[in-house]
Amino acid sequence: MAESLIDVPKIMAKKGLTFPFYLKLGLAISLLSVSVAGASISWIYTRTQGAILADLSEELKAIGTKEAASFTPEDIKAISQISNQVAKASVPTDHKILLEEKIAAGGFKSQIAADGLKSQAERTKIVNLKIYQIIAQKLGDITNRTRRDNSSDVFIWSSYLVTTAPNSSDRKILRVLAEDGEYRYATSTSKSNRWIGYYYTPGSVSLAPAFDGVAQSDSTFYANQWSSFITAGIPIKDASGKVIAVMGLDMDVRSIAKQLEGLKYTYLHVIVGSLLFSLLVAFILAQWLVRPIIKLYEGAQKVRDRNFDTVVEIKSNDELELLAETFNSMVAEMGSYTRTLEDRVTERTRQLNEAKQALELDLEKGQKLQRDFLPEPLLKLPNWEIAAVFEPAKTVAGDFYDVFMLPGNYVGLVIADVCDKGVGAAMFMGLFRSFIRVFSGQICLDKLALTPRNTTENCLTKAPEENQLEQTYGLGAVEITNNYIVKEHGETGMFATMFFGILNPDTGLMTYINGGHEPLIVANAGVIKQTLAPTGPAVGMIPNAKFKIGTLQLEPGDSLIGYTDGVTEARSPTGEFFSYKRLVSLITQSFSSPCKLLEQIKTDVVAHTDSAPQFDDITMLAVQWNTPID
Structure with a gap:
């Protein structure tokens, strides 16, 4: 304890x-x-109070009944005469109006009384009647006989006669006929007859019922400005048994009330x-x-706190002891299960780490392989400058660019964006890149069954010059690649937007196919001269798709800039795109070389994305024909 x-x-x-x-x-x-x-x-307390008051009430009622029996026929007659005298001396005003006026003036709180006689002289006249004195003395004798001694604190405080007020059928208003006043015991502080003829509402609940002919007495006390009382109402009947008045006996219980309090x-x-x-x-x-x-x-x-060796000891031989035993059993099972689970998690974590390391190694190899697909270093040509930027969103990417020599001293330029990102896109990127390289050199592989010569001739919109026709043969690789991807890998839904151009570095003439790729931009000295819009759909989407071949004549000082949507759609932390408009604003600025231009674009894109994750691969390719120096 x-x-x-x-x-x-x-x-x-x-x-x-x-x-x-x-x-x-x-x-x-x-x-x-x-x-x-x-x-x-x-x-x-309630029972004690009720018992005490009940005894007093019964005693008071017995006294009243005994004293009422002592009234003689002459006394009964005198009471009737007094009642008549009081009625004659009363004012004609309705007693209810008198009481309402008294209430408005602030009358007694528990009992409202109002004088019903015409004057004090009328009251004195009634008091001086011999019949009144007889009745008053008799009432005084009742009061004095029931008082035990001068020191008694439980006694009849007053005896009086009342009758109902005129027109008060509910008996809520009574009228005083006589009282013991001047005949009370010597030590009484109230010996007047001032209440004769008064209308009042009684505090006792026993007076009104007594007019029905049965003696009544209060079971609880009530208080007014003088003291605390219980009252008995004793009917006074004439020879015919009619109640002509009720004798009220007020017993002072102030001392008992104080004791009860x-x-x-x-x-x-x-x-x-x-x-x-x-x-x-x-x-x-x-x-x-x-x-x-x-x-x-x-x-x-x-x-x-993971202490599964905890044991709670409770010896109370009740439900709490059973609860402790259940708790201990639960903790033991939980500890065993947790240890088993921890061992499994440890082993599984080890396996996952090994798999992760193996996957990371494979991705590193894939990344290196993909990097090897990109031309490094970039092709160098007299009076030409070529630059590129490649920033994958993940370890491996679906974007790629390529620059390679073709038979006839032509240069192949490719920039492409395979749909999706990651490993799958990277694998298809290698496939697209290889097909373009192999089949764009088809004019030198006489033993192959594929003949892009016929394919490219069907794509031309007008009859080309002989040297131009030779320059377009390699572009047939786009249609061959498209048909192969659709036929063999169409269920994967993989495709690529691609720009493939073949440049004659001696003349600046370029033939090209833009398969659904972002329009390339031709600029010179900060001025946009031309954009190369798509000439066909994305590669790998539509069987036997037709791709028109476009031609472009570059002039010394011209730059050709290609990019993927990872540039224009790069998002800031608030979701705002970098936008084509912002890209053009950078291209139209003065730049000394394509390498510096691409680096500036890359710097601005990185600043724009800030802390936001890179959503897509970023790839750019730029070619510039520099003016020869004499």
Whole structure:
């Protein structure tokens, strides 16, 4: 127990719990016990008060019944005469209006009264009647006989006669006929007859029902500005049995009311004391009850820290002990499963690392192989300068460019973009590159069955010069490559946009096919002279596609710039494209060499993408015919 008193609050405070479970449990136990105690004490208090008041009420009713029997026929007659005199002396105003005026003026809080006589002289006249004095004295005798002694604190405070007010069928308003006033005991502080003829609403609930002919008495006390009372209403009947008045007996229970009030506060003090004591006991008990839960919590914390050797020991011979045994069994199984899983993860991780290393090695080989496909170094020609940029988005790429010599001292220029990225695109890039190289030199391979000579002649839009026709033969490689890819690999959906041009470096004449590729740009001295739009579809998409051959006459100083969509569609971190417009703005700036132009474009693209990942391969190829120096 001592250990739990020390450890539980510290553990809860350490975890930052401002209203932990043991406090809630203690508070619940305390509130439950106090609620039961409070309900019990309230019931005892109510029963005690009811019993005391019931005894007094029965005693008061018995006294009233006995005294009412002492009224003689002459007394009954006198009461009737007094009632008539009071009625004659009353004002004609409705008694209800009098009471409403009294209420508006701030009358008694518990009993509203209003004078119903015409004047005080009328009241004095009635009081001085012999019949009134007889009845008043009789009422005074009743008051004085029931008073035990001068020191008694439970006694009849006053005796009086009332009748119902005119037009008050509900008996809520009564009228005073007579009272014991001047005949009360010597120590009475009120000996006047001031209430004769008054209308009032009684505080007692026993007076009105007594007009039905049965004696009544209050079961609870009521209070007004003078004291606390219980009242008995005793019917006074004439010879025919008709109730002509009700005798009211007010018993002063102020002392008992004070005692009951004191008893109530005593009970409240007991409840508060019980609450404090029960809180202390409940919190101690709650800490003891919560101790096994704390042990389970500490064990769970250790398991969370991967200590699967944790064992929680609880010896309470209840459900918490069973819970601890289940917890220990679960932790043991979890530890075994976790160790097995860790061993499997370790082995699988080793295998994945080995596979990753092998894949990375293969990709490095593929990257090197792909780099070997690119012409390095670039072809050097007198009065011509060629430059290229190649930045793959992944280890290997689908973009490529090529520059190679063809029979007849022609130069083949290729820039292409295979759809998709990565390994698949890289494999098709090698296939496209090889086919273009092999079949563009077909005019020298006489033993091959393929005859691009016929193919290219069908593509020309006008009859070429003899030297031009020879220059177009190599372009037939595009149609051969297209038909092969569609037939043999059409199910893969792979294709390439491609520009293939054959340049006569001596004359600057170029014949070309643009298979769905970005338009190449011809510029000179910062001015865009021409763009080479597509002359056919992408290569590898449509069976037996036809590709028109275009011609271009370059002049000294002209530059031909080719690029893939990885340049214009490079995105910034906010998703903004680099754009064709921005590319053109760089090309139209003054540049001394194609190499410097491509480096500037590359620098701007890198700055534009900033921290955004590279989405597509970036490839550029530029050729410039320099003016010979004499």
